[in-house]
Amino acid sequence: MTDNDLASLVDAARAAFASAGTPADLENAKAQFTGKSGRITDLMKGLAALPVEEKKTRGAAINTAKQAIEAALTARRRELADAELALQLQAESLDVSLPGRVREQGGLHPVMLAMERIEQIFASMGFDVADGPEIESDWHSFTSLNNPPNHPARSMQDTFYVDIQGDDGIPYNLRPHTSPMQVRYAHQHVKRFADRVKAGEPMPEIRVIAPGRTYRVDSDATHSPMFHQVEGLWLGESISFKDLKVVFTDFCRTFFESDDLKLRFRPSFFPFTEPSAEIDIQFQSGPLSGRWLEVAGSGQVHPNVVRNMGLDPEQVTGFAFGTGADRLAMLRYGVNDLRQFFEGDIRFLRQFR
Structure with missing residues (x-):
């Protein structure tokens, strides 16, 4: 070649x-x-x-x-x-003329904002904040609160159970209210100050709120199977219904920032208080003005419940109340459907940042 x-x-x-x-x-x-x-x-x-x-x-x-x-x-x-x-x-080209992607600043959920506000208000009145298990024994959830097995008052509350049995053979439940924490806190309080009582000194007052998640079979625009509740307890010498009215009225007016807010206590029944009352509020201005709105249940702690707390009802009296933090958040922020709080819609949640 x-x-x-x-x-x-x-x-x-x-x-x-x-x-x-x-x-x-x-x-x-x-x-x-x-x-x-x-x-x-x-x-x-x-x-x-x-x-x-x-x-x-x-x-x-x-x-x-x-x-x-x-x-x-x-x-x-x-x-x-x-x-x-x-x-x-x-x-894979990028349009560098587009605005940059920035990570938005997060914020607390509106219900958590309401919970924090509730805790701050009661803390200013000298109330402790108690926390406890969401899976509770039957005794703590019902029996200790003067609500024994087969009591008709249980029908709307003993709704969620788990595959764990207590010493009494009754399955544990997802707590329907945070009232069990009142009993738990009282037992710890009595144990803590037992030596002082033996020495002849008086038992310090119990003043506590118990916020947290609770569970019941209920779902509509104003109810959810999982909801947030805040219960309060004040026990001491000569703590009366009058003190309940003063404390809760002051709380509501502070929470809603309205001095002309009216409260109404309607007679009702709860197994753990006697006498018992539903608490209604009425705004004097705004879109809800003139309407009575139920926000809480309350009453003087039943003597049987005081005994189950390890205290003597002849020496100690007091009141208890329970309110829904979700309900209070709806009223404070003007939300008309509770389900919006739990749907995770960023467009809805962003406005509370």
Whole structure:
């Protein structure tokens, strides 16, 4: 093969490489020229039959042609890689003229805002804040609160149970109210000050609220199977219904920032208080003005409940109340459907940040 033939071979390789549109096509073209059965390989094998002097000359010419073909192959590989990268960059391109994506500042859930406000108000009145388990024993949830098994007052509350049994053989429940924490707190209080009582000193007052999640089978625009409740307890010497009215009236007027808010105590029944009353409020201005709205249940703690707390009802009296934090949040923020609090709609929640 002459030098002109080698030059033609290089041109043919360059043309074949240029027409290869993909890396796979390029590798197929390469095999025709520098592969094991390629044309350059065949020429290198034919050198063995040539005289020594001619072998050197022809070998150098063939090697020069091979280098030119490999250079053309490398250049084409780079071109295909650059083209593929350009397509990838185009597909993943960013419009730098768009505004940047900033992480929005988060905020507390409206119910949590209401809970914090409730805790702060009662803390200013000297109330402690108690916390406890959401899975409770039957005794703490009902029996200790003067609500024994088969009592009709249980029908709307003993609704969620778990596969854990207490020592009495009755399954544990998802607490329907935070009242069990009143009993738990009282027991801890009595134990804490037992030595002081033995020494003849009076038992310090119990003044506590118990906020937290509670559970009942109930679901509509103003009720949820899971809801938040705040219960309060004040026990001491000569703590009366009058104190209840003063404390809860002051709380409501502070929470809603309305000094002309009116409260009404309607006679009712709860097994754990006697006498008992529902508490209604009435706004004097705004979209809800003139309507009586129920916000809490309350009453003087029943003597049996005081005994179950480890205290003597002849020496200690007091009141208890329970209010829904979700309900108070709805009234404070003007929300007319409780379910909006728990649907996770960012558009709704963002306005409370």
